[in-house]
Amino acid sequence: MTSLDKPAAAGPRTDRPRRRRVGTGARRGVPLPLLVPGLLGLAFLLVPLLALLVRAPWRGLPEQLTSPEVWQALQLSLITATAATAVSLVLGVPLAWLLARTEFPGRGLLRALVTLPLVLPPVVGGVALLLALGRNGIVGKWLDAWFGITLPFTTTGVIIAEAFVAMPFLVISVEGTLRAADPRYEEAATTLGASRFTAFRRVTLPLIAPGIAAGAVLAWARALGEFGATITFAGNFPGRTQTMPLAVYLALQNDPDAAIALSLVLLAVSIAVLAGLRDRWMTAS
């Protein structure tokens, strides 16, 4: 082929948008009524985090973090958050596909309902889960009677509570990516003999993988920090349902240093998540 050929237009663009540089003249002419509250707001967001770092018992930190209680909570948190993310992926990606690629009456309403847990107070979510899956819940009643399965106040209950709160993040993220993806790739796959599911599995899924990864990270972070729904639906039993946030809350009452140490761990995780999503959020529009 000659060197005159243009690169193919097919395929998503990979070059990142250039970061905008703020010129030196940007500060000139910033009105005080905006500058002062703006800087106050910045301080308001950053000072508490700073306090956490300043007051951290750095010297005793290694012992704090290696104590069996902390380890137990950390382990449980990691396991349940990861499991909740897995549940969200298995159920959430197909749900996102249905919302993005099919037409049915009431889809808008359904989409709104799916995102409801995003804004619902987590405690309310926990109560709702109890009413659905609790021993006397509308579904839990049958689970107990037929299979002898009890979900509340178990590690599985923690996973369910976390997934309930975290899955909408994944669904929203994946649905957005699906909408942005060109559906004609699926058509092209179909004309090559692929069923709609094969087209999804072999073409769409790889194309939206970045969106799924971002959604999964978001969901995982949300699950890791989940407090309200967990304590309501699963309780607070060390080693079984006591996750990191619950341990922090409990520790704050009798061992503040431990609480600070645990908080530092969660802060570190959050910063890591933010760093992982940096490209997606901070540079992409």
Added chain:
Amino acid sequence: MTNPHHPTDADPSPTDGTPNPAEGRRMPPRRTDGPDTPPAAADGAPTPLGPPAPDHETDTGGAGGNPNPAEGRPTAPHRPAGLDAHLVVDRGAFSLDIELTAAPGDVLALLGPNGAGKTTALRALAGLVPLTAGHLRLDGTPLERTPPESRPVGVVFQDYLLFPHLSALDNVAFGPRCHGASKSEARAQATEWLTRMGLADHTGAKPRRLSGGQAQRVALARALATSPRLLLLDEPLAALDARTRLEIRAQLRRHLNEFEAVAVLVTHDPLDAMVLADRLVVVEHGRIVQHGTPTDIARRPRTDYIAQLVGLNLYRGHAEGHTVRLDSGPSITTTEALSGPAFVAFPPSAVNLFRERPAGAGARNLWRCEVGGLETHGDQIRADLTGELPLAADLTTVAAAELDLRPGAPVWATVKATQTHAYPA
């Protein structure tokens, strides 16, 4: 060069370059009782093949390794080969209603302005748009209700739609994989296709690393790798720059010649259509306005759109002998003697312009006009004239300067009767 009306002449096998007695024996039965025996691979193998073997030479053989529904069951003995379609798609404001027929080996071009319904027709053939009414038969098998993944149809999309996450090889292997080939079989077939397209060195490249011309050939290989009985190409050259286009057009022509089943391509470029296709179908507003061979269409346009495409002045009127009286008033003297409704066409280069009324009475086609606009047209000046007879005239830059042409200038236009062409409407 294939003759579009003799399907078997289009046999593209690379091994049939020399006259082969076995070939001669084998071909006629294939034409007459093709339905009963799936056409064997065009590989010159002298022995009758049983069930279509997964033969590496069957690539253009179409039916060879393709488990398409048309081949699986016995059908009526006189099954017409090729495409027989009446596509009706109703979408409220827009409706498409066209009939297409083509024999195996034919290359059909749907030519028309944007929004004419060409792409909708193509998508209907592929099954991506449902038919409102009409029918679609391919080699005698009705396909109206067949979902796109089960149709023996290959599509080259306008911007190719190569899967960006797969290498060129895996893009081409995708179809065979979906048709049940094992991974290694599919890859072997894909390698062969890419080699034929001259892309043996690019099998591992991701689409974004391919040039436009390479991507186009990968897309063609991907569509052909499923051995379709109908190949659809949507503006196959539109995404290429002018230089690449020339080269790829010639290559595509060669590949289409080798393709033994029906090919339908959609384009708004008359040159692409005339170079690539055996027959043109001109579509405007969802209807066929004219169809025929490229020569026929270029010589006898029947709508303003086609006349403009092929660069002719076109008028419609009523012929009596050598005179065609136009509906708008003036008349044109022609060499052909006709009677009844007729078209008259002549090229802009046949028009001569004068600032003063020419003295010689020889030019019987003489009209008084006014310059409406001027534009450069290659190394010529194209003058759009209004007045008695609206027409386009081509003249050299020197002539335009000597005539002192400018918008609004009055001119006399003459056309020799021998340079006009009249034909029944």
